[in-house]
Amino acid sequence: xxxxxxxxxxxxxxxxxxxxxxxxxxxxxxxxxxxxxxxxxxxxxxxxxxxxxxxxxxxxxxxxxxxxxxxxxxxxxxxxxxxxxxxxxxxxxxxxxxxxxxxxxxxxxxxxxxxxxxxxxxxxxxxxxxxxxxxxxxxxxxxxxxxxxxxxxxxxxxxxxxxxxxxxxxxxxxxxxxxxxxxxxxxxxxxxxxxxxxxxxxxxxxxxxxxxxxxxxxxxxxxxxxxxxxxxxxxxxxxxxxxxxxxxxxxxxxxxxxxxxxxxxxxxxxxxxxxxxxxxxxxxxxxxxxxxxxxxxxxxxxxxxxxxxxxxxxxxxxxxxxxxxxxxxxxxxxxxxxxxxxxxxxxxxxxxxxxxxxxxxxxxxxxxxxxxxxxxxxxxxxxxxxxxxxxxx
Amino acid sequence: xxxxxxxxxxxxxxxxxxxxxxxxxxxxxxxxxxxxxxxxxxxxxxxxxxxxxxxxxxxxxxxxxxxxxxxxxxxxxxxxxxxxxxxxxxxxxxxxxxxxxxxxxxxxxxxxxxxxxxxxxxxxxxxxxxxxxxxxxxxxxxxxxxxxxxxxxxxxxxxxxxxxxxxxxxxxxxxxxxxxxxxxxxxxxxxxxxxxxxxxxxxxxxxxxxxxxxxxxxxxxxxxxxxxxxxxxxxxxxxxxxxxxxxxxxxxxxxxxxxxxxxxxxxxxxxxxxxxxx
Numbered sequence: 032x033x034x035x036x037x038x039x040x041x042x043x044x045x046x047x048x049x050x051x052x053x054x055x056x057x058x059x060x061x062x063x064x065x066x067x068x069x070x071x072x073x074x075x076x077x078x079x080x081x082x083x084x085x086x087x088x089x090x091x092x093x094x095x096x097x098x099x100x101x102x103x104x105x106x107x108x109x110x111x112x113x114x115x116x117x118x119x120x121x122x123x124x125x126x127x128x129x130x131x132x133x134x135x136x137x138x139x140x141x142x143x144x145x146x147x148x149x150x151x152x153x154x155x156x157x158x159x160x161x162x163x164x165x166x167x168x169x170x171x172x173x174x175x176x177x178x179x180x181x182x183x184x185x186x187x188x189x190x191x192x193x194x195x196x197x198x199x200x201x202x203x204x205x206x207x208x209x210x211x212x213x214x215x216x217x218x219x220x221x222x223x224x225x226x227x228x229x230x231x232x233x234x235x236x237x238x239x240x241x242x243x244x245x246x247x248x249x250x251x252x253x254x255x256x257x258x259x260x261x262x263x264x265x266x267x268x269x270x271x272x273x274x275x276x277x278x279x280x281x282x283x284x285x286x287x288x289x290x291x292x293x294x295x296x297x298x299x300x301x302x303x304x305x306x307x308x309x310x311x312x313x314x315x316x317x318x319x320x321x322x323x324x325x326x327x328x329x330x331x332x333x334x335x336x337x338x339x340x341x342x343x344x345x346x347x348x349x350x351x352x353x354x355x356x357x358x359x360x361x362x363x364x365x366x367x368x369x370x371x372x373x374x375x376x377x378x379x380x381x382x383x384x385x386x387x388x389x390x391x392x393x394x395x396x397x398x399x400x401x402x403x404x405x406x407x408x409x410x411x412x413x414x415x416x417x418x419x420x421x422x423x424x
Numbered sequence: 425x426x427x428x429x430x431x432x433x434x435x436x437x438x439x440x441x442x443x444x445x446x447x448x449x450x451x452x453x454x455x456x457x458x459x460x461x462x463x464x465x466x467x468x469x470x471x472x473x474x475x476x477x478x479x480x481x482x483x484x485x486x487x488x489x490x491x492x493x494x495x496x497x498x499x500x501x502x503x504x505x506x507x508x509x510x511x512x513x514x515x516x517x518x519x520x521x522x523x524x525x526x527x528x529x530x531x532x533x534x535x536x537x538x539x540x541x542x543x544x545x546x547x548x549x550x551x552x553x554x555x556x557x558x559x560x561x562x563x564x565x566x567x568x569x570x571x572x573x574x575x576x577x578x579x580x581x582x583x584x585x586x587x588x589x590x591x592x593x594x595x596x597x598x599x600x601x602x603x604x605x606x607x608x609x610x611x612x613x614x615x616x617x618x619x620x621x622x623x624x625x626x627x628x629x630x631x632x633x634x635x636x637x638x639x640x641x642x643x644x645x646x647x648x649x650x651x652x653x654x655x656x657x658x659x660x661x662x663x664x665x666x667x668x669x670x671x672x673x674x675x676x677x678x679x680x681x682x683x684x685x686x687x688x689x690x691x692x693x694x695x696x697x698x699x700x701x702x
């Protein structure tokens with residue numbers, strides 16, 4: 032079976048600025064793919080290119096194996112949901128949802144005002160459209176809102192109508208451009224679940240653009256992390272989080288942010304930070320600049336110095352209910368280190384001014400000077416094969 | 425804003441506004457007053473606004489019978505309505521293209537539109553007259569409409585308004601399957617009502633009151649627009665019956681004032697109709 036949406040070598044420039052570079056992406060039937068990245072990384076432009084609202088300079092787009100590169104948005108049979116909802120302000124919710132149906136199911140003369148409805152089979156088509164709108168509205172629980180105009184609705188209600196307008200058409204693909212970012216936090220979490228549920232029920236490939244990594248990890252089957260017009264990594268959420276292919280991916284995904292420690296490599300291939308050996312075998316040449324990344328929850332905190340640990344000065348403890356954060360500084364490091372602890376552990380340690388942190392070897396993520404992940408990282412505490420195996424898993 | 429001014433300052437401002445309003449409306453009051461007076465009182469010295477002897481019926485009867493007043497008013501309505509409709513029909517797609525579409529030469533076209541704003545009708549009236557004559561259009565209603573169907577002012581005004589419509593709305597319309605043409609009429613036009621009614625006020629006022637072009641192109645009384653009709657009326661009445669003349673003036677001004685008030689209310693309603701943003 033061919034991919035539902037396939038992009039090959041998409042490139043785009045606005046004037047001198049390169050917006051997208053060599054984008055390849057294949058979404059399987061029914062898959063939910065999140066495009067995530069900081070603002071300005073080109074993710075919205077990419078979505079518009081997929082929708083046919085923007086033309087790519089290079090590359091090809093196929094929908095169910097059919098090349099649609101040159102086709103207008105109207106001929107691509109994809110439905111888009113916008114961040115600003117983009118509801119037609121002069122039409123009621125019902126009319127908003129009817130319009131895309133009218134454009135597809137009625138011919139030009141049947142769409143004429145007043146006389147159109149009496150031409151040919153227009154009447155039965157209109158009745159069917161009305162039924163479809165009612166059905167989509169029932170799915171989204173907006174039946175009571177159908178005769179209101181957008182100005183008379185709350186943000187969440189407008190969002191539902193916008194989803195309804197996309198849903199009612201039964202398109203081949205849903206494209207969503209930060210659909211939740213204008214909602215307040217609690218509604219956002221709620222709508223997340225609803226969109227996932229809608230996607231599951233419709234069984235249609237969904238490409239979802241967001242700058243919120245939590246949204247991307249929580250909703251998508253696969254996450255594509257974009258930076259500076261390129262897809263740095265595309266993988267399932269767990270892999271993206273645990274095995275980031277690039278330093279930028281590691282930094283962008285995860286909250287609180289991953290801890291970064293610059294390492295110098297000595298003659299024995301050990302990674303050293305602040306005069307302390309942190310990584311026993313770094314798989315890098317002597318003198319190379321290597322960055323060690325450790326997630327806050329994998330940073331282990333000790334009261335006493337240990338092998339492969341680094342001394343840090345405690346800045347403060349932050350209690351967040353279910354867990355607690357330790358903010359600390361290591362001598363010679365600009366960025367503070369953050370460790371995620373259980374509240375019990377934090378209570379135990381909170382009177383210490385000085386602590387020691389280390390990272391389990393399988394939790395150490397090493398990146399070279401270009402930010403590329405260095406494979407096969409390990410320490411002497413474990414057999415060499417263990418380190419490799421844990422990364423391959 | 426008003427609440428922050430001190431009472432004396434407010435009073436002073438109000439007085440100034442009243443004075444200016446009085447100066448502006450005085451000619452209208454005088455026009456109405458004269459239209460109610462008999463011939464003898466019109467030339468009496470002094471500025472009495474209320475006539476001593478009422479001859480309103482007489483003056484207005486003359487105004488509507490000596491010239492085909494109904495016909496003339498109808499001409500005005502047909503001409504002004506046609507002009508406004510054509511102007512919007514032609515200007516809106518152009519304005520949409522200039523505001524929202526990217527194409528080569530857009531800036532040059534826009535510059536030409538703005539340049540077009542600087543060309544007065546008087547500068548091109550001779551070529552227009554020559555063209556109308558060779559097309560045998562002189563002394564028709566068409567000649568009153570045709571030169572004004574393309575308004576660069578409308579293009580410019582609508583462009584500025586359409587630029588404020590969010591791009592997402594247009595992108596949504598495209599992905600909903602609307603053609604560019606359908607976007608203009610189904611999405612832009614309904615949302616551009618405030619601009620359209622503001623423009624309609626300008627356009628109707630200008631063309632209802634226009635004397636220059638009708639005077640050049642029309643010589644038959646039954647094709648006259650209201651101001652030209654007034655001129656014919658004055659010629660027919662030898663120009664000394666000011667009471668009747670003012671009565672005729674009142675008759676042709678009244679529809680315009682009523683239109684203005686109605687359009688103004690629409691205009692304000694349009695301005696408060698928001699809801700584009702989330």
